[in-house]
Amino acid sequence: MAVALSEGMVHLIERLEPEGNVNAKLKRLLERELIRRLNRYQLTDRNLSQKYGMSFAEFRKNEVVKQRGYSFEVESDYWDWEMALDGIDTVREMLAELREQ
Secondary structure: OOOOOOHHHHHHHHHHOOOOOHHHHHHHHHHHHHHHHHHHHHHHHHHHHHHHOOOHHHHHHOOHHHHOOOOHHHHHHHHHHHHHHHHHHHHHHHHHHHHHO
16 A cells, blocks of 8 residues: 655655665564553553452452542542553554564
8 A cells, every 4th residue: 555645744744854765764663653552551550460469360350440439539440441442452452463574
């Protein structure tokens, strides 16, 4: 599949990644962005694990949201944590796919 890039976009890519052809440059940029996202999701997982002293699986199994009276903070943490774990899986899949190319 061929994709056309504007001259401005090519110029920005050149500034960010001076070495290699456009495909190699875009691959490196995508990989860095995926790693950045993975780090952010892993940080959320780590912080919430420390906050509650357990893994998300334990948090869910122990019904911590219910135990803490369905407070906004705990429910919000639940959804943030679930999203982070889903994000970790998704980004790892995307990195594997990118690295196969």
